[in-house]
Amino acid sequence: MDMFLQQLVNALSLGGTYALLALGLAVVFSIMGLINFAHGELMTAAGYGLIFSLLLGVPFALALPAAVVVAILLAVLMERVAFRSVRGASGTTLLLTSFAVSAIIRVLFQNFISARPMAVRIPMALSGTIEIAGLHLGIIQAISILVTIAMLVGLNLFLHRTVLGRAMRAAAEDFAIVRLMGIRANAVVATAFAISGLLAGVAGVLWVAQRGSVDPLMGFLPVLKAFIAAIIGGLGSLSGAVAGGFLLGFTEVFLQAFLPESLLSYRDAFAIILVIAVLLYAPQGLLARRTVVKL
Amino acid sequence: MLLSLNPLPEAILDVRGLKVAYGPVEALKGIDLSVRKGQIVTLLGANGAGKSSTLNAIVGLIGKKAGNILFKGRDVASLSPERIVRMGMTLTPEGRRIFPSLSVDEHLLLGGAAHSSRSSIREVREDMLERFPILRERLHQKAGSLSGGEQQMLAIARSMMSSPELLLMDEPSLGLAPQVVDLIFDLIIGLRDRGLTILLVEQNVSLSLEVADYGYVMANGRIVLSGTADELRNSTEVQGAYLGA
Ligand SMILES: Nc1ncnc2c1ncn2[C@@H]1O[C@H](COP(=O)(O)OP(=O)(O)O)[C@@H](O)[C@H]1O
Numbered sequence A: 001m002d003m004f005l006q007q008l009v010n011a012l013s014l015g016g017t018y019a020l021l022a023l024g025l026a027v028v029f030s031i032m033g034l035i036n037f038a039h040g041e042l043m044t045a046a047g048y049g050l051i052f053s054l055l056l057g058v059p060f061a062l063a064l065p066a067a068v069v070v071a072i073l074l075a076v077l078m079e080r081v082a083f084r085s086v087r088g089a090s091g092t093t094l095l096l097t098s099f100a101v102s103a104i105i106r107v108l109f110q111n112f113i114s115a116r117p118m119a120v121r122i123p124m125a126l127s128g129t130i131e132i133a134g135l136h137l138g139i140i141q142a143i144s145i146l147v148t149i150a151m152l153v154g155l156n157l158f159l160h161r162t163v164l165g166r167a168m169r170a171a172a173e174d175f176a177i178v179r180l181m182g183i184r185a186n187a188v189v190a191t192a193f194a195i196s197g198l199l200a201g202v203a204g205v206l207w208v209a210q211r212g213s214v215d216p217l218m219g220f221l222p223v224l225k226a227f228i229a230a231i232i233g234g235l236g237s238l239s240g241a242v243a244g245g246f247l248l249g250f251t252e253v254f255l256q257a258f259l260p261e262s263l264l265s266y267r268d269a270f271a272i273i274l275v276i277a278v279l280l281y282a283p284q285g286l287l288a289r290r291t292v293v294k295l
Numbered sequence B: 001m002l003l004s005l006n007p008l009p010e011a012i013l014d015v016r017g018l019k020v021a022y023g024p025v026e027a028l029k030g031i032d033l034s035v036r037k038g039q040i041v042t043l044l045g046a047n048g049a050g051k052s053s054t055l056n057a058i059v060g061l062i063g064k065k066a067g068n069i070l071f072k073g074r075d076v077a078s079l080s081p082e083r084i085v086r087m088g089m090t091l092t093p094e095g096r097r098i099f100p101s102l103s104v105d106e107h108l109l110l111g112g113a114a115h116s117s118r119s120s121i122r123e124v125r126e127d128m129l130e131r132f133p134i135l136r137e138r139l140h141q142k143a144g145s146l147s148g149g150e151q152q153m154l155a156i157a158r159s160m161m162s163s164p165e166l167l168l169m170d171e172p173s174l175g176l177a178p179q180v181v182d183l184i185f186d187l188i189i190g191l192r193d194r195g196l197t198i199l200l201v202e203q204n205v206s207l208s209l210e211v212a213d214y215g216y217v218m219a220n221g222r223i224v225l226s227g228t229a230d231e232l233r234n235s236t237e238v239q240g241a242y243l244g245a
């Protein structure tokens, strides 16, 4: 039972990170029809933001938000520079643009920062465990779960209580009509990117805190997983992205924990089988949205 | 020259040589029309004549177009829909286009987003809820759960939330039961009576000519006929083509 609870915590923490990443992809997709493959670079940027803030002597507690701000700024910048000019273009054009943006930023990281992993000094206080009811919880994992919950609640409040949040939900259903309310399309899209940057930045910081290092390719794998999670949930559906993220996290952690040794190397294959099974059962994803994207 | 005791009100909208193409297809081949303040002007024509294209181009939803669109004397042909709406003109689109997963109240609040203060949004919202009591009953329901007629009223109320001076309406009675159609037309008259100017696209030609002051008839991307509502009602072309006489 202890073992089970321990794994539950692992699953919540990993699934939460996938959920944040998938949510960031879904927020942008729901509004622009764009699958942003440069999302992983936002995560990596947050990692470098953390490293350089610490190198500049910023205290750890302030370096964390600074890292997230770096990801937000980069997200808004890539929208302004690359995606605004292709807004409303075909899905293929958008996809290729995002591949290009991703590749360019990665090369910049490799050439101007370092192609090799850079270590991040995580304060001792965070690397230990705490004991709650006989359960040994990694402090970072516990924080990661709390942060994920706070982000999900905060985003939900934003989407339901503010004009821009409501405009984003409306734009996901019919963008042209949102503009007929006198709401600036640019503001809605920029907000979507800022939110995706925020989510990727937070996920990036949590990821780095667990791994202790940053490299230019750091964002690739988790964002690939997040993309799979978003597809499981139904691309463009926000609650679907969260559900897909947790489902994938749980699957990975429990396969890792309970698969026999000889099958462990097939863990990801089993996870992908799950995805295929879900898509066979529900080709549009678990919580698919039915509307089309129109600008 | 005759001096009229009732001079014609000035034009709030003046469209000159409006052309729109979808790829190689020329949908509007040079439209001229004007709408005078305080009037209901109707735009008639068969399916595919170019009525929706005209309204969408005027309000800025179609960006690529040629010609001039003078609204309150200013050329808005190159402006975005959000700018145009903030200047005082908006569109109730064809097919209602409500946001299914948003509540009725959220539609109204979004519709009023261009207002500068919360108190003016609240004021206009209260006004709309008085005008459309059914929306008050459904205030927290998702718009997707409303009936067609209720959705149309919501779409009109949402447009009115920006306090427009000129409202473009694209087939507001489409697909509605006859009693609901009457309700919508009563509403249109009510809106005109309190000073709103309306450019109305309708399939229901006889009802439109009943409420309109002036009308244009379109075919194949051109205006082929125009005149006062009385003139159109009595013209042999309109009678033959639309009124089944
Ligand atoms: N988005 C579009 N893409 C291509 N062709 C269009 C589009 N919208 C309208 N059309 C074409 O333009 C012409 C005018 O259409 P429309 O303005 O919708 O007419 P109406 O509203 O009078 O029925 C039609 O031939 C229609 O097929």
Ligand SMILES: [Mg+2]
Binding pocket: B051, B052, B053, B094, B170
């Ligand atoms: Mg039409």
